[in-house]
Amino acid sequence: MKIDKTYEGSFHIVGGDFSHAGEASTELKTILLSAGVEDEFVRRVAIATFEAEMNIMIYATAGILRYTISPEEIRIIAEDMGPGIENIELAMQEGYSTAPDWVREMGWGAGMGLPNMKKNADTFRIDSVVGEGTKVEMIIRR
Amino acid sequence: MKLKEITEILSLRPLTPAVGLEREVSGAYVGDLLSDVMANAGEGNLWITLQTHVNIVAVAVFKNLSAIVIVNGRMPDSDTMDKAVSEDIPILLTGKSAFETAGKLYQILNAQNLQG
Ligand SMILES: Nc1ncnc2c1ncn2[C@@H]1O[C@H](COP(=O)(O)OP(=O)(O)OP(=O)(O)O)[C@@H](O)[C@H]1O
Ligand SMILES: [Mg+2]
Numbered sequence: 001m002k003i004d005k006t007y008e009g010s011f012h013i014v015g016g017d018f019s020h021a022g023e024a025s026t027e028l029k030t031i032l033l034s035a036g037v038e039d040e041f042v043r044r045v046a047i048a049t050f051e052a053e054m055n056i057m058i059y060a061t062a063g064i065l066r067y068t069i070s071p072e073e074i075r076i077i078a079e080d081m082g083p084g085i086e087n088i089e090l091a092m093q094e095g096y097s098t099a100p101d102w103v104r105e106m107g108w109g110a111g112m113g114l115p116n117m118k119k120n121a122d123t124f125r126i127d128s129v130v131g132e133g134t135k136v137e138m139i140i141r142r
Numbered sequence: 143m144k145l146k147e148i149t150e151i152l153s154l155r156p157l158t159p160a161v162g163l164e165r166e167v168s169g170a171y172v173g174d175l176l177s178d179v180m181a182n183a184g185e186g187n188l189w190i191t192l193q194t195h196v197n198i199v200a201v202a203v204f205k206n207l208s209a210i211v212i213v214n215g216r217m218p219d220s221d222t223m224d225k226a227v228s229e230d231i232p233i234l235l236t237g238k239s240a241f242e243t244a245g246k247l248y249q250i251l252n253a254q255n256l257q258g
Contacts, residue, residue, distance in 0.1 A: 019221070022200030029204070039206075046204040047180050054197075106195040112177035119181070 002036050007069040013056045015082065018106070021057055024065050025050040035069070041142045044120040045074055051113040052078035052136050058103050059083060060133065073122075073141040084130040092118070092126070143167055143254055145209055145232065148188070152246055154211060154234035157223060161232040167208045169251065172244050176201050183207060188247070190240050194218035199225040209233070213240045 009031070011024035029046045049065065056063035060082025068075045085091045092114050099109030114136075118124040121138035128134040146163040149156065156163065168186030173179045174193055183189060185206045191198065194216050202210050210226070212218060215237040226233045236243055 018195075018197070021197050025204065026200065043204065043206070050200060050204055051177065051180070106197060107174055107176040107191075107193040108197075110175035110177040112175070112181055116177055116181050 003069060003071045007031070007035075008067065010064055010066040011053075013053055013060075013063045013065060013080075015057060015059070015061045015063075015080075017057060021054060022050055024053050028067060032069070032074075037142060041140070045076070045140050048117045048120040048138055048140065049076055049078075051116050052076065052138075054108060055113055055134075055136075056080045056082070058099060058108060063133075073139055076138045076140070077135065078137075079133065079135045081133045084132055084134055085126075085128040086130050088126055088128060143251060145188070148247065148250065149234060151250055152236065152238075152243065154236050157212075157218070157233040157235050158226050158231075160227050161230055163209075163232055165208050165232075167251075170244060170247055171207075172240050180205060190243050190247075192216055192240065194222060196221040196225050198222065199229050199231050202231045203229050207231070211236060211243060213238060213243055 025046050028049055029042055032042045060080035063080030066077045090096055094115045095111040097109045097111035103109050117138060122141045123139040125137040145165050145167050148167055149163055166186060167188050169184060170188040170190055171183035172190045174191050176197060179201055183205050186208050188209050188211060189202060189207045190211045192214050194212060198210055209232040211234045213236055
C-alpha cells in the first residue's frame with residue numbers, strides 16, 4: 001500500500017547453477033513483502049518469477065532478471081543467452097517439455113512453467129531467437 | 143487439523159525438529175512435478191512427494207504450503223534440510239508410499255469434517 005515511487009533491480013542467473021535456484025524469486029518476494037503489498041500479489045509474482053528463473057537455469061547459459069516495481073504493478077523481464085526456442089506456440093502448450101532426464105529427476109519438466117507464468121501475469125510476452133536467446137516480459141498488476 | 147496431530151497419527155518422522163508443527167493443514171496435494179504443484183496446490187496444503195531436491199522448499203514457500211511429506215523412505219540431502227529450517231517449512235518423512243500416505247490422510251481429514 002505504501003509504494004510511492006518506482007523501485008528497480010536485477011538478478012544475474014547462471015545456467016546450471018541449481019544451488020542458487022529460487023534465490024532471485026525469494027529476494028524479490030522479500031522486497032515486495034517489506035513494501036507491504038498484498039499476499040496474493042506477492043504469490044503471483046513469486047510463482048511467475050520462479051518459473052522464469054528456473055527456465056534460464058535449466059536451458060540457458062546465463063541470463064538476467066530485471067524488475068520495476070511501481071505503485072500499481074510490477075514489470076519483470078527475464079532475458080537469457082541460450083539456445084532460444086524454435087517453436088514458441090509448441091513451447092507454450094501445457095505438457096510440452098524438452099527437459100533432459102537429470103532435470104526431470106529434480107521434478108522439473110512438466111511443461112507447465114510457461115503456462116504458469118502466463119496464468120499469473122496480466123500481460124505476458126515471449127520473444128526468442130534460435131541460437132541467441134529468449135526474452136520473457138511480464139506485467140503483474142495489483 | 144493441526145500438523146502435529148497428523149504427524150502423530152501417520153507416524154511421520156520430523157526431519158526438521160527446529161521447525162514447529164503448530165500449524166493448520168487445509169488439505170493435501172500429491173505431486174512430483176514442481177510446476178504442477180506450483181499451479182495446483184492450495185494454500186496451507188500438505189505436500190506429499192518423493193522429490194528431495196532443495197527446490198522443493200522454494201515451491202513450499204511460494205505456495206504457502208503447511209509442510210512437505212517425503213515418501214518411500216527417501217532422504218533429502220543436507221541442503222534441503224538447511225533451507226527448510228531457514229525458511230520455516232517442516233519436512234516430514236515416511237517409509238510408506240504416496241498412495242498410502244494420501245489415503246490415510248484423506249480418511250482422517252474426512253472423518254474430521256464429518257464430526258465438525
Ligand atoms: N529460456 C529458455 N530457453 C530455451 N528454451 C526454453 C526456455 N524456456 C522454455 N524453453 C523451452 O520450452 C519448453 C517448455 O517450457 P516450460 O517452462 O513451459 O516447461 P518445462 O521447463 O519443460 O517444465 P516445467 O517448467 O513444468 O518444469 C521447455 O522444455 C524448453 O524446450
Ligand atoms: Mg520451465
